[in-house]
Amino acid sequence: MQFYEFGKEGNLAVLLIHGTGSSWQGEFAEVIDGLAEDYTIICVGFDGHDKNDHNTFRHINDQILGIEKYIKEHYNGHLYGVYGSSLGGSVIGKLLERNNVQIDIAITGSTDFEQKANPWAILSTALITPLFYYLIKAKHPVKILRNFLDKIYGDSSKVLGVMYKGISYKSLYNVYYTDLVTPVADNIVLQNTIIYCTYGTKEDTKTLTRRYIQHFPKAELVALGGMHHEEFLIFNPDEWIDMMKHLLKRETYSYPSNVR
Incomplete structure (x- = not known):
């Protein structure tokens, strides 16, 4: 696991956590400078998801423990803000559940918080991993898959560009599987978060909002109109920065209807 810091030392610190099969550069390269104007930005590169890291991603718990250790050693156990994209939101959920470090503002992005018991977790992982691995590795994915992504996002190449090409099959499999079988507790309410x-x-949205309230009954839900999974971050980085600056200041964010 690797950590990368940007911005002026001494500013309030905000940690950005990427999602499954992606990289911190792929997801956050276009937003770091905008946020670093006001905050110290820390990006984490999970095991197996970073060109400077040659470890295999073995379990989501390893990443949680590694992040806790980093926060304790470098920030006295306290961060002002954390954003978790997709899988990164699951990590945030476990950090909040464990409550071993203080996080003032926690923001999840399109995290589904899906949980499965075996054998369903094994079956689901066995079905999804080969397809996703192919999409990440293929230089030119078959037309039917490109068309599918184009239909959803409008630009399959930009979506695939977020992915980390160096990931191993074992790392990708372990990400899916361990995320599914590592539950986040219900009714997480923290006095200072x-x-x-x-x-x-x-x-x-019906499933997502139900799970959000299940895990975080006092959370504020922010609906991004007309957007698919993390589309806002990938395709609208400037507007995403604006959203983050509002939320990190504890201000209401009004999503503009004219954004793609």
Whole structure:
């Protein structure tokens, strides 16, 4: 696991956590400078998801423990803010559940918080991993898959560009599997933490909102109109920065209707 810091030392610190099969550069390269104007930005590169890290991703718990250790050693156990994209939101959920470090503002992005017991977790992972691995590795994915992504996002190449090409099959498999079988507790309420859950309205909003309230009953839900899974971050980085600056200041964020 690797950590990368940007911005002026001494500013309030905000940690950015990437998602499954992606990289911190792929997801956050276009937003770091905008946030680093006001905050110290820390990006984490999970095991197996970073060109400077040659470890295999073995379990989501390893990443949680590694992040806790980093926060304790470098920030006295206290961060001002954390944003977790997709899988990164699951990590945030476990950090909040364990409550071993203080996070003032926690923001999840399109995290589904899906949980499965075996054998369903094994079956689901066995079905999804080969397809996703192919999409990440293929220089030119078959037309039917490109068309599928184009239909959803409008630009399959930009979506695939977020992915980390160096990931191993074992790392990708372990990410899916261990995330599914590592539950996040229900009814997480922390006295000194504000929780925001952001999601696109073209996702399965009924399921997502039910799970958000299940895990974080006092969270503020932020619906991003017309957006798919993390589309807002990938395709609208400037507007995403604006959203983050509002939420990190504990201000209401009004999503503009004219954004793609």
